[in-house]
Amino acid sequence: MSRYIDRFNATDRIVHWVVAISFFLLLLSGLGLFAHTFFGYFTLFGSPQQGILVHKWAGPVFFFASLLLFLRHAGDTIHFDADDRRWIAKFGGYLSRQRQEIPQDKFNAGQKLFGIFAIIAALVMGATGLIIWDPTAYGRGLTQFALMLHGLFFTLFMVGMVVHVYLATIGNPGTLEGMLWGRVTKGWAKKHASKWYQKIVKG
């Protein structure tokens, strides 16, 4: 009997990594526009104009891949039950070394919240990005507001991403494997997603 069970199929993984790569391209090419403190990041792209071009190409890729990623997992992310509420109340047990048994489905409540935040943020970034694509095409008030929202959600998204990357890698060993080649150990599944594990085992 195998030690592993399948968690994400190849399509899930590819869509996720398209989102991830375009996110980091957007981050690096956008920093120089966010504030002149970070203007030096444009050198990664040859010139500021090329950086802006990369930003404009990566934007729609990120937007549509995020939408697809959300839709593929929406069934698992948009409802919260009593266990999820307990998970949120206890911060997922992350504040203590004590083992706390909070049965979770395929995604824990934190992942669900992050998934929902990410799609809202992607929609806001997409809509405001479209407005500031050509900063003189719309009214000044609207463009100024879009610049502010784009910056605000970038900030929130970046903080969320730091947390996401930490928890999905060294914070929870064994998690990254699920997104790299699709499978996790049964031990991981029992510990992190016991309700999901039971469903898979029972078929």
Add this chain to the structure above:
Amino acid sequence: MKRKAFLIDTTLCTACRSCQVACKQWNKLDAEASVNSGSYENPPDLTPQLYNKIHFIEQQEEGEDLRWLFINRRCMHCADAGCVKVCPSAGALYHTKEGLVAYNQEKCIECHYCVNGCPFDVPRYDEKKKVTKCHACSDRIQNGLLPACVKACPTQTLKFGDRDELIAAARGAGKKLYGEQDLGGLGVLYVLDDQPGTYQLPKNPAIPASIFFWKDVVKPLGILGFWGAIGVAALHYVTVGPKQVEDSDDLENKGGE
């Protein structure tokens, strides 16, 4: 160096437009075809080829004579300049040592953000997609000359010089100035014959609130948030530690966090 400024006494302006023409000549700006819009004002707005212009305010109430007010419109050379604040490319838009806002087109990255950062809707983009606007003839000033518009003004509507001296002189003559304190003090001070709104000037010019929020709130919070999140993650790792999958997880059928 002491801060320089323009003082524009609109009550002396005869709308001869010498300033408009002199600016075009010195800065080698092309003429543009325009259409008659039923006003003597021409062209109707600043363009990439027009750094300063006379705005005509033509008002007539029934039975009364036409009221004609003129104002020379241009970059206001704010001390706290919205365009400089939003410009991501250091040195593309900058304050000269005289306190005037000039630009270097070679550093302009064509993001157009300055258009939205300016409270007076001044910066324009030329056909090369680079920022253009009145730069107070910084090339002339640095060689001890007056800006071309001031040099050409026959009525002393336009004055240029030491900002404090201009203010003191205007005060001494009993004139009220627009822009003395706003945005750190404007580099273009007006003597107006009516309310600022009549001249399409904001009563209390300020950097747009959303631009202020972006640059002065979101940006520092973003830097703090990024390093804060990394710090919290590192702290979590060395205090609580990661959630290891333990041997027992492989045996028992319970748990899950």
